[in-house]
Amino acid sequence: MKARMIGWAGAFLAALALAAPAWAADAPILQGLSGAERERVAKLIEGARKEGALDYMSHFVQVGTARLMEAEFKRLYGLPGHKFNFADRTTSIILRRVEEEIRANKVTADVLLVSAVSWLHSLKRRGELTKYVSPEDKHYAAAEKAKMNGDGHWVADAQLNTISVNQSVLPGVAINSWYDLLNPKWKGKILVGDASRTETYTLVYMGWRQVLPKEFFQKLAAQKTGLILRGPEQRRAVMSGEFAIGTTIMARHNMVAQKEGVKMVPFYPKEGVTALPMMSAILAKAPHPNTARLFIDFYRGVPGKYIQMSREPGNMGRPELPPHPDPKVQAQLKKAYEIAPPIEKLNVIPIDWENVKPADVKKWQAEFVSIFGKGTK
CATH class of the missing domain: 3.40.190.10 (Periplasmic binding protein-like II)
Structure with a gap:
């Protein structure tokens, strides 16, 4: 009896081994x-x-x-x-x-x-x-x-944290160059992600600085830019019209806004964008x-x-x-x-990501703060 049970168990295990490939063959991916x-x-x-x-x-x-x-x-x-x-x-x-x-x-x-x-x-x-x-x-x-x-x-x-325009507030406005942001009529209407408290926006800023001089950002700060840390809060600020132009808006936030009836449109400036x-x-x-x-x-x-x-x-x-x-x-x-x-399809700013060190992050974060200060939101 014991020998019969051992034989049955062995046959069962052998059957399982043979059946295993059949289980895998049922997977649609294999077709x-x-x-x-x-x-x-x-x-x-x-x-x-x-x-x-x-x-x-x-x-x-x-x-x-x-x-x-x-x-x-x-x-x-x-x-x-x-x-x-x-x-x-x-x-x-x-x-x-x-x-x-x-x-x-x-x-x-x-x-x-x-x-x-x-x-x-x-x-x-x-x-x-x-x-x-x-x-x-x-x-x-x-x-x-x-x-x-x-x-x-x-x-x-x-x-990509890039430019987004609330065209429900600014109909037909397009920002195809970073330098378009320096137009005096946008004073008080521009929002920037607060790099003083996060590595993400610091790296975005570091990328921008590969193609834009420090003087550009000093002029941008003179436009009375707002600073907000978190992405959803940035989206809401642009959607509400508190700021009509965001500079560090992720793509999906534009889709969220459009589904809610606000025409937020992204732009990828010709000078280049930072791709994290x-x-x-x-x-x-x-x-x-x-x-x-x-x-x-x-x-x-x-x-x-x-x-x-x-x-x-x-x-x-x-x-x-x-x-x-x-x-x-x-x-x-x-x-x-x-x-x-x-x-x-975009002009991505080339960055040697492997060699970006903590000291680099501190350097660019300090420069950002010296220009834009620190946000409160």
């Missing part, structure tokens, strides 16, 4: 793949089934968008039972948690979706990131040209490495970008996506490209 790539993805799916989960963190992906991506990922890769733990946190909280976990050798996060470029370069130098070249990475040539990618450890889309890398990377000690690789493929690829661009338009490091089969979604994408063109 369009062949050869070595199909084999690679099928193997990752099998590993992901055993892991059963993914832990990822971001400060720019909204919760609603994350939930849609998770649902589509599970459908596409045949992982209906997968559990996702998404941490929507500020950059400083993400940095602190990950560094604490690394020091304790108890890493729980798999994937980082962040724009903290100096920190990711630090993680890369310390060997704390996985080098993973996704098949999607070949589409990010524009980001590579702009020095936004991380040598196989990440590729990047762009956070928005990176996707896998931690070296990720507890779910197979799922992490699949998720990176998805996030950087067409299925993930369809969701991101239709909900939260940003300036992609890859070209425009193939037409979506749903005309309604394609119409949303068309609108998104008008608000946030891929960076290959």
